[in-house]
Amino acid sequence: MKSTYDKALELNLDPSVYGTFAEIGAGQETANWFFRASGTAGTVAKSISAYDMTMSDAIYGKSGRYVSQERLGQMIEHEFGLLVERLAPERQADTTFFSFCNTVRARGYKDSGECHGWLGLRFQLKPGDEPSEIFIHIRLLDAENLEQMEALGVVGVNLVHATFKHRDQLDKFAEALVENLRPGRVEVDMLRFSGNGYEQFDNRLCALQLVESGLTEATIFLPSGEVVQAADALYKRPILLLRGSFDPVTKLHLEMIEQARVSFCPGLADDQSDATLELCEISMTNLLRGGSVDHVDFIDRADALQALGKTVLISSCAEFHRIAAYLSRYTESPIGFILSIGLLNELFKPKWSANLAGGRLESFGRLFKKHVSLFVYPWLNRKTGEVVTSDGFRPPEDAAYLYRHLTEGRRIRSIPYRDIDLLRYTGRDIQKMILDEDPGWKDYVPEVAHRAAQHLHGREEERAES
Secondary structure, eight states, X not given: OOOHHHHHHHHHTOTTEEEEEEEESBXXXXXXXXXXXXXXXXXXXXXXXXXXXXXXXXXXXXXXXXXXXHHHHHHHHHHHHHHHHHHHHHHTTTOEEEEEEEEEEOOOTTOOSOOEEEEEEEEOSSTTOOOEEEEEEEEEOOSSHHHHHHHHHHHHHHHHHHHHHSTTOHHHHHHHTTTTSOTTSEEEEEEEEEETTOTTOOTHHHHHHHHHTTSOSEEEEOTTOXXXXXXXXXXXXXXXXXXXXXXXXXXXXXXXXXXXXXXXGGGSOHHHHHHOEXXXXXXXXXXXXXXXXXXXXXXXXXXXXXXXXOEEEEEOOOSHHHHHHHHHTTOOSOEEEEEEHHHHHXXXXXXXXXXXXXXXXXXXXXXXXXXXXEEEEOEEOTTTOOEEOTTTOOOOGGGHHHHHHHHHTTSEEEOOOSOGGGGSOOHHHHHHHHHTTOGGGGGTSOGGGHHHHHHHHHHHHHHHHO
């Protein structure tokens, strides 16, 4: 792994790479690395930092928020346009132009708010090309301003270097963003490629890669497929979240969401009810096959959920209390988890609290710390025909009083079922029906998800042959 200094020096000594730096909010730490290294004139055409809002607006135009994706876009549009306008006549034939920009909220005096920033690059794939863009969003996790500035500069150099050296290798590109930083200093929770050369690129794979590489706990994309920053999607909104593998997406999944919504929304104000966000979460453990992630399989599941109008959350949070903490970072509104009796039973198993000093009590305390409730869908005992609800659920004996406390406090609620037939088959049963070419599976999978479900059959056949 190259040091930050060596990365800056390598770019400075590359005669084909030339650009500008515009940084607002945490010094000019990225440009500073290129000035520290030898041969600065080989890379830096200009460095600017318009801290004053009036000055910034005069250069880049008005913006609703100064630390935002919108502001970053304004900065990059202006800086790259100016660079090409002034230098292309002389250097266009043999120069790959770029403009690096960031807009950041770093730790201020007596400031305890969220520290984060947008960083981006507009660049050419080769001299004379139409531009391409890479945007990232980061959270600055250091406690002190100077440490945040240092981390920001390292990430900035990493972004510029990876753009010109690793942009065709998504896993290497993502992991390079945090090189030369110890874990826990920054979180990269959004990455997007666009423009020339990336018209057909699927940025959902970027979302997946950030989680897979450990750069963030979770990432989100909308039904349109647009990858979004978590705060933009979750801010102050009530949330209903269904965890699952969605392999395949079934009618039972939709029924669980609909029935939970009926119980969840009446407790909200009218404006909150309309703003409720339904999330379908796929954890990394549900994407692993043979120790690695099947990206085609992931896209198929995502396509099916999005076709049904669902927002998708990809997370590395196996424990419920971790995903609750993640969501609570962005909203103070109620959060509802939708789960089956089987998953409710899982919550009481020792493995989910083995790393907590307070054991099961700490695990549940963290889960229900804020406005979190569990909405539990019934289970059908196929041997006896009995429908088991959360009211009839029997927790471990040593958790009986805890469970009673949570149900009486309506932190755990039973939701009704409408169609007992949907309870007859699990997701694994439907998988087997598909693999056995039993056409009955189509009765349990929404029509828009049939294509994705059928891909399962083809992939399993390929695995069997290999």
